[in-house]
Amino acid sequence: MLYTLHVKNLALIKEQEIEFGKGLNILTGETGAGKSVVIGSVNLALGGKADGSLIRTGEEYALVELTFGIESDAQRKLLEEMDIPIEEDGSLTIQRKLMGSRSVSKVGGETVTARQLKEISNILINIHGQNDHQELLHKKKHMEILDDYCMDRLKDLFEELSTEYKKMKDISDKLSETEIDEASRIREQELLEFEVQEISDAAVVIGEDEKLENAYHKMVNSRKISEAAYAASSMTGSGESEESASDIIGRAVRELSSVASYDQELQGLLDQLSDVENLLSDFNRSLSGYIKDLEFDDEEFKVTEDRLNIINHLKDKYGGSLEAVLKALDEKQERLDTLSDLDQYRNRLTREYEASKQTVLKLCADISAIRNEGARVLEEKLKDALIDLNFLDVRFNIEVRSNPDNATSRGYDDVEFMISTNPGEALRPLEKIASGGELSRIMLALKTVVADKDDISTLIFDEIDAGISGKTAWKVSRKLGELARDHQIICITHLPQIAAMADTHFMIEKGLDEGRTVTGIFALDEEASTGELARLLGGEKLTEATLQNAREMRKEAREAKA
Known part of the structure; x- marks a missing residue:
């Protein structure tokens, strides 16, 4: 609460x-x-x-x-x-x-x-x-009210129907796609054959584009790379220049070696410098190997460039990545297989559609049966509640009309509340007969009946x-x-x-x-509440008569509640 x-x-x-x-x-x-x-x-x-x-x-x-x-x-x-x-x-x-x-x-x-x-x-x-009671004038609300009343039995069926109905619609959409004339089929098939052949001939491999991009970028900039690598080798290598880092460090090692035996601390510095000399030797060997790998001929460059052009063309045409290209190949091959034997494919879809449709109709029938059962119970309870609300000769009926040709994800029923408030008058749609005050009472009757089935503890009426x-x-x-x-x-x-x-x-x-x-x-106490009742009963000025009337009204209300 x-x-x-x-x-x-x-x-x-x-x-x-x-x-x-x-x-x-x-x-x-x-x-x-x-x-x-x-x-x-x-x-x-x-x-x-x-x-x-x-x-x-x-x-x-x-x-x-x-x-x-x-x-x-x-x-x-x-x-x-x-x-x-x-x-x-x-x-x-x-x-x-x-x-x-x-x-x-x-x-x-x-x-x-x-x-x-x-x-x-x-x-x-x-x-x-x-103004919520005005919703009762719309048949859509009638369906919602009945379904809410029966939801404990309908919930699982609705979930199952929603899944099966979507499946049926998907099959229907695929069937619609097969409705093409022979000339269009041939044109589409020829295009698909070309595209499938184009992708298949390329024999692309995931990650290949990145490797080709790196290789091509390296080849295009090979002259700059070579000049920089040779310069670095000249500055650090041994034997090519008396001022190379390798030669200078080698001389420094020899100088310290000649005196290291005189001081233990100096031996530690010599060890560090020897490590530097070894690292530089390793670097020079690696750099030499890199320079050898830089060598390539024009034919190798052209092969790389041509392959990269093919890869980029396919990416631009079929989705922007090699993963998308291969996915497009699968989809186009599947569509090509379909067009190659369209009659067989259409017949298979037709069988699947009919099977799915029968399942949908069976679920709709089950839902309709529950609605009809629930409608009979709900209309009787509503009739009793309406009589309590001063509809003395009321007749109330919930019509559930089924139309198997109009199945949806919520079934194939149309629900409408029918009412007659006067003896001898035929049942008519609620929207045709009910006044504003009657709609308010009908809504209250609905709230009263439905309240027994839900777990909501607080209700507000404006x-x-x-x-x-x-x-x-x-x-x-x-x-x-x-x-x-x-x-x-x-x-x-x-x-x-x-x-x-x-x-x-x-x-x-x-x-x-x-x-x-x-x-x-x-908040009003008993006396103040009686005074407010008197105000609601009377005019501008409170009299003892209106106050007495208010007290009697409170007494009658207490007796009614008791």
Whole structure:
């Protein structure tokens, strides 16, 4: 459940902290007092669209912090699978800081991405906004609702169907590629034969291009290399110049050798100089061998140059590397083999496609059967819930229409909610018949039924009472109270019938603080809650009659909950 909401510098809220309770939490207040800002702040913390204009004027940042208590083993398991840290006391804190054009979200003190935040929020809370019930007018939503209700049986089938459907589509794409006329086939085949022959004749070897580049670069610069090598040899070698390093060091060795026996320290210096002489001799031998290897004829240079030109041409034409060239050879050979016996290839693909299609249709049929079974159960539960919400003569049907010619990765069904709210009237699509108030109640009925199947402990309703009043409002109030027995409900309302059912009642109102407008949120005790009910019931001035009416309403709500 949601323990606390802490908001700072957001819109008209300077700084507020709300401690929500179990059961039904009701938020009331005058129109424009900022009730929707409270729900909006929860949405913001859970990854909703951030806007720098939400930051309170004159402040550098806005902050929203939610603290949840993880009471469900299923929730804990899902969060642990995501490596989300939960405190020892079972709490989890989600924080979002809004700073101009950017924001930072943290869960358990660790920064998370928007995608991770959405996944976490789907585990912890379900928010029903003011216009969410309008989604019921779209058939796509009907399918989502039914599938969510049956997901425990559908999940594995959906995964299997997705894989098989992709396989079927891939085969279909390959079949489409074979639909070419004879002249086009011959032209493509001749081009492929030329390209395969071109690459095969070259007989390229991985790494060959680097060796050729090095050899060619060395040959092109051989004159400069030779001149430098001969000069180095002359300066360091022995016998070619009396001033060579080898001769000078040799004389130095002989000089020190003649006196080294007189001083032990001098012998150590002689050893070092002897090492230098040996190193220089090794260098000169290596340099001499290198100079001999520099010798090559024009024919060798031309062979290297021609081979390098062939390699670079193939790389430019077939992908930029020898690995790409060899991969292109395999692909073109495979395509050439296909074109050489196109009829046989097409027949094989056709057989594979039909086999895959039958598997797809079988999975679609299995999914459709589960949907139909689930639809019968769900429509009965929804009908009962709707009757509780003052749909006295309601008929509700979930139509699952199958079309094997329209298979997708989600099956081949079309789902639509059908309803009749008046005796003698035929069932008609929901979008054709339901008013705004009816849609709100249908959505509440859905939330009530589905809530029994998921592990989400907190549900938020932003004005679920839109378009209803009187007896219907009492029915909605009782349904919210019923739902609050096993869930934490946070509900914004304008109706006293719903507010009377509150386990915890909050008042939201505007005020002045140092000459500036601020929104304040206050928990109400029993007396204050009764006064707020009286305000919702009556006019501008509270009378003893409206207060008494409010007390009776609270009493009736307590009896209903009992």
